[in-house]
Amino acid sequence: MAAPTTCGHGGRTAAIHLDGRYCDWCYRNAPQFRRPCVRCTEVDHLNGARLCRRCRASDLLDAVFTDSILRAQPALSAVRDHLRDADPRYVLLVKRRGTSWQLIEKIAALDRSVTHTDLDQMGTPRSVSQVRSLLVDLQVLPPRDEYAVAVEANARAELASLPHRADQLALRRFFRWQQQRRAASTLTLSMAANDRTELRAISSLLRALNVEGFTIATGEQR
Structure with missing residues (x-):
């Protein structure tokens, strides 16, 4: 004890x-x-190298956002400056927790400007959402309707589950109608949930027809 x-x-x-x-x-x-930092003399809790938290955070940022990386992706200067101006405890916490920091490192490793598609391939929507929001806020990425993207991904999955071309075409047409219906507005959480529910309902109906040996083209009303 x-x-x-x-x-x-x-x-x-x-x-x-x-x-x-x-x-x-x-x-x-x-x-x-607390002791004076050997580099900047700020009185703080020091690490083994006798550096304060601000100097340690600065070193982390310099290691990620090198001159060559910023030449390839000038927009990332905004991210570096944002993190440099932040509380160093926050930067060290992000590094310690790992996930967001690893994502930032992956973005910095690209040899061109990062895109939303890059982020989509780097993790789940939830795991990249915080970094994505930061990049949008700093104008590194353009705004994107994430609910609309999620509905589109759901539509692709439902289409892939249908074995018959006629049924796929019918569902694709419905999805396009959904998009046109929502074209003038940004999706909310409830709107996106409603759209997914509609897609699942139609997909379930088409699969039920398939079980009976029909498609949307051959089925009959009774």
Whole structure:
């Protein structure tokens, strides 16, 4: 069992100093745990190289956004500047959590400007959504109706599930009508859900016809 803290706050010991054991709050706030950075002299919690968090974050950004990368993708300068201006604790947290940072590294590794299609291929819509939003906000990527993209992907999946060309054509025509119906507006979550429900209902009807040996072209009303 870990020894209790001696700082008076209780809880788990996060740091040990000459004068006792300290909780996490004390470690983050007590002056005895801070030292001047060897590079910029900012007083902070230092790492093994005796660098403050701001210098460590700056080094991470310099390693990703090199001069050659920014020549290939000048728009990424906005991302670098945004992260450089952010709280260094945030940058270090993004790096530590991994997923978003790895995505940024993949984007930086491209030899041309990143596109929405690139992001689509780098992960699931949910896993790339935060980075995508950042790139759109910084005008690295143009805005895109993500709900419409999701509905289109669902339509492709439903089309692929239909074995007969006539049925595929019928569903494709319905999907085009859906798009025309929504052309003047940006999809909301509820609108996208409704469109997916309609597509699934029609696809289910077509598959039911197939089970009975019919297609949309050969089926008859009774």
